[in-house]
Amino acid sequence: MKLLFILLFSSISLFAQINFDDYFTAGALRLDIIQAGTASSENIYFHSLKREPYFSGSHHNLIDTLNLGYYCFYVYSLKDNKLIFSKGFSTLSQEWQTTEDAKNHNRALNYSIRFPFPKDSVRLVIKRRNRKNIFRELFSLKINPGNYFIRKETVDTSMVFKIHYSGDYSKKLDVLFIPEGYTENDSTKYHNDCKKFAGFLLGYSPFSEMKNRINIWGINSYSQDSGADIPGKGVYRKTLLNASYYTFDSERYLMVEDYFKLADVAASAPYDQIYILVNSDKYGGGAIYNFYSAVAAQNKKAELVFIHEFGHGLAGLADEYYTSDVSYENYYDLNVEPWEKNITTLVHFEKKWKSLIASSTPIPTPDDSIYYDKLGAFEGGGYVAKGVYRPTYNSIMKSLSANGFNLPSKNAIINVIKYYSE
Ligand SMILES: [Zn+2]
Numbered sequence: 001m002k003l004l005f006i007l008l009f010s011s012i013s014l015f016a017q018i019n020f021d022d023y024f025t026a027g028a029l030r031l032d033i034i035q036a037g038t039a040s041s042e043n044i045y046f047h048s049l050k051r052e053p054y055f056s057g058s059h060h061n062l063i064d065t066l067n068l069g070y071y072c073f074y075v076y077s078l079k080d081n082k083l084i085f086s087k088g089f090s091t092l093s094q095e096w097q098t099t100e101d102a103k104n105h106n107r108a109l110n111y112s113i114r115f116p117f118p119k120d121s122v123r124l125v126i127k128r129r130n131r132k133n134i135f136r137e138l139f140s141l142k143i144n145p146g147n148y149f150i151r152k153e154t155v156d157t158s159m160v161f162k163i164h165y166s167g168d169y170s171k172k173l174d175v176l177f178i179p180e181g182y183t184e185n186d187s188t189k190y191h192n193d194c195k196k197f198a199g200f201l202l203g204y205s206p207f208s209e210m211k212n213r214i215n216i217w218g219i220n221s222y223s224q225d226s227g228a229d230i231p232g233k234g235v236y237r238k239t240l241l242n243a244s245y246y247t248f249d250s251e252r253y254l255m256v257e258d259y260f261k262l263a264d265v266a267a268s269a270p271y272d273q274i275y276i277l278v279n280s281d282k283y284g285g286g287a288i289y290n291f292y293s294a295v296a297a298q299n300k301k302a303e304l305v306f307i308h309e310f311g312h313g314l315a316g317l318a319d320e321y322y323t324s325d326v327s328y329e330n331y332y333d334l335n336v337e338p339w340e341k342n343i344t345t346l347v348h349f350e351k352k353w354k355s356l357i358a359s360s361t362p363i364p365t366p367d368d369s370i371y372y373d374k375l376g377a378f379e380g381g382g383y384v385a386k387g388v389y390r391p392t393y394n395s396i397m398k399s400l401s402a403n404g405f406n407l408p409s410k411n412a413i414i415n416v417i418k419y420y421s422e
Pocket of ligand 1: 308309312318319
């Protein structure tokens, strides 16, 4: 009991002492990085620094307690060597490393890290989990906020509009819907799509119970052409973000590769999460934790894909399916408990949803219809049929035919929304 008390006390004191105004001022500092490597190697390179008008995260929760994502960046104040900010994330580059292609050649992709603009010099460190889920340092940089190479161009914020507003952006989860492949002539369609997806999100549990903690923003940024690239069909469109199907040669994987371009567009609005609405009716989408989410907005299943992808983008939820054309070989090490909240290898199941399972439900849970509406540990998930377990027989993270998120996924989403809105 005494030990527990000391541990609790010390962890509280660690996180409670960061007073936002002691270390940060208005706006955000954006660090653009290049990630390059192969299946077995990775390097991160400095690209540039920018000042942006909005930092929309919590001024209270500055140190990441969610512990999600393959990477985490840490900002230390140089004057007192204190950790003053941290945030977990994943990237497209990390996914690329798991593809067949990455075994044969090098590739570089980009990402932008953002944190509140510091008052004094800081050291930024990026760490990545190894196969055993232990964070190792990959990159370090000293940043003097007075450096004249930090670009401070004025950002036009006039084209931003509110879709759902519940209050000050530093106290809410801010979701930004960016239009991709909508021309000026499609602007009414984009505004209607914004309303449609916002309505669906705010009507879907657990978002429906947390509406008053969420803001949704839109931005009038249009493309020369309608639609998106479909390389496998020889279709190329000149659009705002150059979104493309066939990412990593998977037809339905619809993503934007140039993150700097995306971050430039997003800078006009307050945002914690980017959602790219792609003006296409061809089935597709994709999302990566604290990277962005994307959906083909005109497809007839778009609303369900939208929710599924946001589970990845917002809360780092894993795919619970294991029979499909998506074949990531050995994506999870079966001897390690994955960081995602909605799958388990049973290695440290007590850290997941084990305590929520009824004592009458066996673990692992048999594939028997008497358990199909129960919380359990069903084998199959995370792209493999054996060794990875999911909480329920079906869920929106497994199949679009499902009724909703399961309890561990809901709890993960609720935690993230609270984190941004406290
Ligand atoms: Zn998915």
